[in-house]
Amino acid sequence: MPASPIRKLVPFAEEAKKKGRKVYHLNIGQPDIKTPEVARDAVKNMPDLVIEYSHSAGNESYRHKLAAFYQGIGIDVDHTEMLVTTGGSEAISFALMSTVNPDEEVIVPEPFYANYNGFSVAAGVKVVPITSDINSGFALPPIEEFEKVITSKTRGIIICNPNNPTGYLYSQEEIEALGEIVKKHDIYLFSDEVYREFCYDGEKHFSAMDLEGLEEHVVMFDSVSKRYSMCGVRIGTLVSKNKEVISTALKFAQARLSPPSYGQVAGEAALDTPPSYFEEVYSEYIERRNFMVEALNKIPGVICPTPRGAFYTVVHLPVDDADRFSQWILSDFDYNNQTVMMAPASGFYSTPGLGKQEVRIAYVLKKEDLVHAMETLAEALKVYPGRTE
Amino acid sequence: MPASPIRKLVPFAEEAKKKGRKVYHLNIGQPDIKTPEVARDAVKNMPDLVIEYSHSAGNESYRHKLAAFYQGIGIDVDHTEMLVTTGGSEAISFALMSTVNPDEEVIVPEPFYANYNGFSVAAGVKVVPITSDINSGFALPPIEEFEKVITSKTRGIIICNPNNPTGYLYSQEEIEALGEIVKKHDIYLFSDEVYREFCYDGEKHFSAMDLEGLEEHVVMFDSVSKRYSMCGVRIGTLVSKNKEVISTALKFAQARLSPPSYGQVAGEAALDTPPSYFEEVYSEYIERRNFMVEALNKIPGVICPTPRGAFYTVVHLPVDDADRFSQWILSDFDYNNQTVMMAPASGFYSTPGLGKQEVRIAYVLKKEDLVHAMETLAEALKVYPGRTE
Numbered sequence: 001m002p003a004s005p006i007r008k009l010v011p012f013a014e015e016a017k018k019k020g021r022k023v024y025h026l027n028i029g030q031p032d033i034k035t036p037e038v039a040r041d042a043v044k045n046m047p048d049l050v051i052e053y054s055h056s057a058g059n060e061s062y063r064h065k066l067a068a069f070y071q072g073i074g075i076d077v078d079h080t081e082m083l084v085t086t087g088g089s090e091a092i093s094f095a096l097m098s099t100v101n102p103d104e105e106v107i108v109p110e111p112f113y114a115n116y117n118g119f120s121v122a123a124g125v126k127v128v129p130i131t132s133d134i135n136s137g138f139a140l141p142p143i144e145e146f147e148k149v150i151t152s153k154t155r156g157i158i159i160c161n162p163n164n165p166t167g168y169l170y171s172q173e174e175i176e177a178l179g180e181i182v183k184k185h186d187i188y189l190f191s192d193e194v195y196r197e198f199c200y201d202g203e204k205h206f207s208a209m210d211l212e213g214l215e216e217h218v219v220m221f222d223s224v225s226k227r228y229s230m231c232g233v234r235i236g237t238l239v240s241k242n243k244e245v246i247s248t249a250l251k252f253a254q255a256r257l258s259p260p261s262y263g264q265v266a267g268e269a270a271l272d273t274p275p276s277y278f279e280e281v282y283s284e285y286i287e288r289r290n291f292m293v294e295a296l297n298k299i300p301g302v303i304c305p306t307p308r309g310a311f312y313t314v315v316h317l318p319v320d321d322a323d324r325f326s327q328w329i330l331s332d333f334d335y336n337n338q339t340v341m342m343a344p345a346s347g348f349y350s351t352p353g354l355g356k357q358e359v360r361i362a363y364v365l366k367k368e369d370l371v372h373a374m375e376t377l378a379e380a381l382k383v384y385p386g387r388t389e
Numbered sequence: 390m391p392a393s394p395i396r397k398l399v400p401f402a403e404e405a406k407k408k409g410r411k412v413y414h415l416n417i418g419q420p421d422i423k424t425p426e427v428a429r430d431a432v433k434n435m436p437d438l439v440i441e442y443s444h445s446a447g448n449e450s451y452r453h454k455l456a457a458f459y460q461g462i463g464i465d466v467d468h469t470e471m472l473v474t475t476g477g478s479e480a481i482s483f484a485l486m487s488t489v490n491p492d493e494e495v496i497v498p499e500p501f502y503a504n505y506n507g508f509s510v511a512a513g514v515k516v517v518p519i520t521s522d523i524n525s526g527f528a529l530p531p532i533e534e535f536e537k538v539i540t541s542k543t544r545g546i547i548i549c550n551p552n553n554p555t556g557y558l559y560s561q562e563e564i565e566a567l568g569e570i571v572k573k574h575d576i577y578l579f580s581d582e583v584y585r586e587f588c589y590d591g592e593k594h595f596s597a598m599d600l601e602g603l604e605e606h607v608v609m610f611d612s613v614s615k616r617y618s619m620c621g622v623r624i625g626t627l628v629s630k631n632k633e634v635i636s637t638a639l640k641f642a643q644a645r646l647s648p649p650s651y652g653q654v655a656g657e658a659a660l661d662t663p664p665s666y667f668e669e670v671y672s673e674y675i676e677r678r679n680f681m682v683e684a685l686n687k688i689p690g691v692i693c694p695t696p697r698g699a700f701y702t703v704v705h706l707p708v709d710d711a712d713r714f715s716q717w718i719l720s721d722f723d724y725n726n727q728t729v730m731m732a733p734a735s736g737f738y739s740t741p742g743l744g745k746q747e748v749r750i751a752y753v754l755k756k757e758d759l760v761h762a763m764e765t766l767a768e769a770l771k772v773y774p775g776r777t778e
Contacts, residue, residue: 007643034438043651044433049423051619051655086475086623089645097511102491118644122486124513230440232650234475234623254396255507256478261621262432262651266440 004114005323005344012330013341021334024365024373027343029164031311031364033229033284035266036277042269043262054258057250058084058237062268066237069271073196075209075220081241083249084259084267088194088223088236089115095219095238096123098248099188100155106190107149108158109141111165111314111348111355113192116158128154129350134316134358137305138166140174146181156188156219157181162195162205165348165360166314167307169199172206179211179218189214194223194236195310197278200286203308215241224263226311228270229281233263285311288363288370295374296361299381301389312362314345314355320386322346322359328384335379338372357388393503394712394736401719402730410723413754413762416732418553420700420753422618422673424655425666431658432651440650445642447473447626451657455626458660462585464598464609470630472638473648473656477583477612477625478504484608484627485512487637488577489544495579496538497547498530500554500703500737500744502581505547517543518739523705523747526694527555529563535570545577545608546570551584551594554737554749555703556696558588561595568600568607578603583612583625584699586667589675592697604630613652615700617659618670622652674700677752677759684763685750688770690778701751703734703744709775711735711748717773724768727761746777 006027013023057063063079070077085091092115100106102124108116110129120127130145132138146157157178162169175191182189191208199205208218223236238249253259289307296304301318319325323344330339343362345355363370381387395416405412446452452468459466474480481504489495491513497505499518509516519534521527535546546567551558564580571578580597588594597607612625627638642648678696685693690707708714712733719728732751734744752759770776 004643030442032439035440040438040440043435046432049429050421051424051429051621053419053620086649087646093645102513115644115646118640122641122644124491231442232440232647234647234649251507252511254393255504255511256482257476257504258621258623260475260623260649260652262655263649266651 005326005347009326009330009341012327016330016339020337022338023330024338024340024369024376026361026365026373027341029226029312029362029364030231031226031229032366033281035230036228036270036273038272039228039230039266039270042265046262046265051261054261054264056253056258058259059264059268062264065268065271070239075207077209077239077241081246082237082239083246083253084264085236085238085253086256086259087234088192088221088225089119091221091223091236091238092116092192093119093122094249094252095190095221095245096120096125097252098245099219100125103153104155105151105153106156106158107146107154108350110350111138111345112158112350113160113164114347117350127350131351131354132166132168134303134305134314138163138168138314140170140177143177143181150185150187154185154187156190158190158192159208160192160195161208162198162309164195164310165312165343165345167310167312169203169205169309175206175208175211179208179214182217183214187217189218190221191218192221194221194226196222197227198285198311199309200289201308205309209239217242219245224267224270228273230266230270233266234260235263235267285363288367291367292361292363292370292374299378301381311364312360314348314358314360316357317359318381318387318389319357319384320388321356324386325384326359329380333380333383335376338376340373340376394715394733398715398719398730401716405719405728409726411727412719413727413729413758413765415750415754415762416730418615418701418751418753419620420615420618421755422670424619425617425659425662427661428617428619428655428659431654435651435654443647443650443653445647446639447648448653448657451653454657454660459628464596466598466628466630470635471626471628472635472642473653474625474627474642475645475648476623477581477610477614478508480610480612480625480627481505481581482508482511483638483641484579484610484634485509485514486641487634488608489514492542493544494540494542495545495547496535496543497739499739500527500734501547501739502549502553503736506739516739520738520740520743521555521557523692523694523703527552527557527703529559529566532566532570539574539576543574543576545579547579547581548597549581550597551587551698553584553699554701554732554734556699556701558592558594558698564595564597564600568597568603571606572603576606577608578606579608579610581610583610583615585611586616587674587700588698589678590697594698598628606631608634613656613659617662619655619659622655623649624652624656674752677756680756681750681752681759681763688767690770700753701749703737703747703749705746706748707770707776707778708746708773709777710745713775714773715748718769722769722772724765727765729762729765
């Protein structure tokens with residue numbers, strides 16, 4: 001695996017910090033939101049004297065409670081139709097290893113979460129991209145584009161909804177269109193729904209799990225990382241009504257023995273997080289998003305679609321090369337001793353050359369910091385030598 | 390991956406429990422020893438309000454302290470020569486994926502830890518077994534046996550020292566002999582040392598990391614699971630002075646984002662576990678081992694070598710088929726309403742047909758329970774219809 005464009009920037013960010021500059025991290029999906037107290041307290045109060053292995057599929061009590069949670073949001077599954085995984089990451093790995101043979105293919109709309117590539121490489125699976133476009137706000141590409149690349153080697157389609165990196169929220173119609181093509185070709189629909197709870201402007205999330213007649217085809221990835229701002233506990237879920245997928249994935253789960261015990265305790269307790277927590281989080285993100293989208297679109301030459309979900313946006317910048325600009329702003333620029341770190345979008349495209357004028361920005365910082373970060377970005381674009389428009 | 394012989398027994402054990410029978414679990418490596426208080430307290434007192442991702446290689450503070458720990462036991466590594474992994478399991482996966490291509494081979498003395506097979510299957514790697522023998526106490530097979538199976542596809546040798554499942558502790562001479570062959574053929578020596586702290590009878594552990602001139606060849610797996618009886622925290626280490634191995638493994642580590650935060654806090658604090666803890670643990674295991682080996686060898690037809698390390702032993706039983714016997718004792722037998730669950734050794738051999746008269750027994754139960762378990766096993770062997778000797 002080649003180093004991603006964002007990782008190449010790390011030494012430049014470190015160098016900037018050594019020079020005493022404040023670096024605003026717009027590059028990562030690590031929210032600054034507090035983990036719910038109920039989850040942290042459950043870990044503090046864990047009575048166990050021996051921190052033992054759990055069931056390879058995850059604690060049964062947790063799976064029962066998770067099933068109730070999913071049923072509460074309209075996803076009809078029971079505790080046998082899921083595995084607790086070590087982060088959403090492991091759910092993706094297990095799903096690919098359980099369903100796709102080496103040299104077979106999965107189709108993914110690009111730009112996409114860069115780690116889909118990493119897990120595919122590890123499983124020997126080839127990623128076939130379908131390009132979505134900033135001018136449509138990164139909506140699902142026309143379904144004919146999928147038809148064009150489906151071959152006898154295609155085993156599935158991966159979507160992330162709401163989307164990382166674009167913030168796009170797929171409509172029920174788009175998910176249904178995917179469901180039809182998946183059924184027609186008898187392949188899988190892998191639906192990464194870890195940002196499900198982050199939908200804005202009154203839009204409703206439609207889960208791929210709710211596609212009728214697609215029970216054997218849909219595999220959902222979920223995680224507590226974003227929902228409860230506890231990325232470090234490393235707890236996710238692999239969900240499917242396809243019993244063969246679950247039983248094959250369980251074998252991989254047994255090989256790694258069990259998911260983390262402390263994290264499962266935190267995850268189970270987090271299901272009791274009061275609604276007020278989510279209301280606060282929602283208000284916080286909406287305020288950040290609204291501020292950021294407006295601030296970005298005010299900068300001459302910058303185009304920022306309004307993301308309806310997650311906490312990212314992919315932005316067009318008037319620059320020759322977003323990789324170069326992202327490095328330059330860290331190494332050669334400061335505004336009042338501040339600078340910003342962004343994720344060049346080239347790392348989210350699998351088609352070479354795409355995303356050259358785009359970056360992903362995560363709005364996981366408090367508004368005060370976002371204000372400074374946006375000012376800094378605007379000033380940088382005024383003086384960047386490779387400005388194009 | 391086929392279901393392992395031990396997993397096939399699970400429903401029979403559940404059935405026995407439903408009948409009200411006490412089932413002694415000699416089948417698993419989950420110790421009943423308490424996790425050190427200093428580790429549990431560190432988690433309880435963790436001040437963080439946001440449980441964040443850590444560095445993909447693990448917290449730097451933890452790696453520094455781990456390096457000091459290794460230096461203290463004569464293994465000369467620094468914090469850049471290791472990655473913190475999600476259990477020892479992930480260290481094995483990352484090492485294989487980083488060094489062995491699909492269709493290449495690794496040689497493993499059998500019987501071996503069954504999950505080496507699982508991780509190899511996942512990485513597309515072929516396991517080539519070399520058989521060790523109960524009559525030599527499962528010592529390292531003659532080095533000529535390794536020479537015989539080394540081909541252009543061989544990328545390394547995996548050893549587990551002290552050994553799971555046999556309890557055999559490799560001598561310095563054996564490790565050095567492996568070092569020579571590894572150097573001669575320019576392959577890797579993967580040394581699983583998760584049971585390092587469990588060496589008995591005054592025997593010293595010799596780490597493969599201490600082989601001179603083999604710095605580029607040796608990759609060590611380690612874990613806090615057994616050392617501190619905290620299997621559930623899922624924290625291990627991948628250690629190598631080979632910078633390319635570490636940097637390739639880091640890419641896999643970055644794809645899964647980070648190891649568990651709570652576990653790392655427990656692991657770091659556990660390094661301050663007082664020596665008295667280990668003295669107690671040592672006394673406990675020695676007493677259990679001595680009792681068990683004596684009790685087993687007293688049963689007519691049973692042969693149990695004296696294990697010098699870990700907390701397992703592979704035992705010869707006078708039965709037609711240990712898989713069948715292990716199932717029968719759960720389903721058709723009880724002694725004073727008690728029965729035992731053992732791991733049929735067939736699951737630890739990769740050569741078909743081997744281990745038919747052997748089981749692995751873990752002495753992770755308190756002595757009082759071991760007494761009942763050994764009595765039960767002795768009585769069962771008196772009446773088992775498939776008895777052979």
